[in-house]
Amino acid sequence: MPYRRVTRFVSAPDGTRVAYHTHCGDLPEEDSEREMASRPPVLLTNGIGTSENFWRYIVANLEQDHRVVHWNYRGHGHSEESRNGDYSVATHVDDLERVIEDMMRRGDGRPPHHIAFSMGVRVVLELYRRRPELFPALTLIAGAPGVMWAWRQERWARIGLSTVRQAVGASTPLVPWASPLVRAFLTSRLAYPAGRLTGTLRARAPRADLDEFFAAVHRMSPEAFWKTFQGLFEGHAWDVLARVQVPTQIIAAENDFIVPLSDMLQMRQVLPQARWLLVRDAGHAGLVEAGSEIADAVRSFLVEQGIEPASMAP
Template sequence: MSGATGHAKSFRQDSLQVPDGADLYFQVRGEGAPGMVLCDGLGCDGFAWKYLLPYLGRRHRVLRWHYRGHGRSSVPTDRTRIGMAYTCDDLARVMDAAGLEQAVLFGHSMGVQVALEFHRRYARRVQGLVLVCGSYGMPLDTFHDSTLLKRLFPTLRSAVERFPRHTARLVHGALTTELVVQLAIRLEMNPDLIARNDLAPYFTHLAQMDPVVFVRTLDSLANHTAWDHLEHVDVPTLVVAGEKDRFTPGWLSRKMAERIPASELLMISEGTHTAPLEVPGLVELRVERFLHDRLGVETGNSGPR
């Protein structure tokens, strides 16, 4: 472990080198049990937790971390060792480094698959699940309620693998233009609810990300499913979804909630894939109620941010 920084008693950031050489960035904020772990979406370095992270950090130890090749985490020397096959072991090691034997796992988008697979492999370490705007598996099959991306993906991946530098320049050029940000807000999010400054960090990170890492991680997601495990989830579970989410359509969340025993569903009528940023107050209050009612946590977090 290296690079520990103590800005305050309740904040720590560090990196952990795993056996195959990847350096995994993580930060820990706050104190109090149960601990909380935040698992990002694909191509993300934490933008979705802008409001929920400080909210939870008032009364809980909260761990935020970056997957291989995301954010401040590096990739191993063998660059094929990227994706879902490694995330659960990575997370277990990062939790150890953060001093969390058990925690409530929060997952957004890809993080839903990560959280469910982690429960499959490390059930004793999971006290609860909060699954936000994500699928239980094979997201290319349902993206925009179409299989078009699934059919195009092999060609796209091949092009990226063959011309990584050209792809990186093209992606960086496109994602750093204001036009793309505005189009994404209007076409994929709810422009009446999302703030431009809340979404911009996602494009900034994605523009800097290695496109080969992105497509290899996406390929691993496309071939992974936790559907068979849902009926074996034995911890309190809250599913949060956006009715207008086009990345992971709301019906997927309903289906997931129906299959997970005694789970709860919050369907946000005007919400999209970025619901935690669009209606943060609603999400926070629902999470607080879930923690209180299902895990016996005295939150006391009500009131303005």
């Protein structure tokens, strides 16, 4: 779906231009940033390959009285492909830091409330490790501090993770050969039914939203997608989670096959003070499957923590 927004770019040391978008709501685009400078700022951090329509319920809920910004990883959306070929988590964290600093300069100096989805949870926690003062509060949606079961200490889990990491690395030379087939599948009529058949998508997953997501991944550089995915297997941020001292909200999807509920429950155990929401009958696409429920929960959390006036409550 089209958004009314102003797009700006920050430049990384290697020259890569990273895009971020400020949503305008009903304001004229030419005056929107000035008008929104004093509003409570919110920054949305994507999952890998996520198309911006995944945020549409949260944007619609908040854009009239917040300064809502979302940004694109390298090789995603309006951001350039990495000029030095680096798509590591550390590089995405550096890019996020620059986006926040530019966002703060153009606003009233306040750091934003962070809402992260999937891979975005890992990215924001890695920046929290370095710059906790940039985080007044966190909402972590369907994402963990590392890949599946990275927190587990059992021998079988370590061996399994090492095996997957090696397989992903060994598959890298095959990406250019496999990408035409993957792209053809993503734009075919089979992508959505396959997601439903495997259980990855629930019955209430909107077909139009998922088609938009498939199209966005189809447009991506295969190298950008695969190297970003590969980077997720290097390290994790589970140690950071235990250090979080700001108000935190954790939103999990009951039927998520990508980030299993066991990982989300482990996060809840490490952060027992966090506000918890388990969304029923939703998978990894919960942002569009249960969009209104999640958006209302985010706004209620902002009011509860005093990040916005109570008059803004739904």
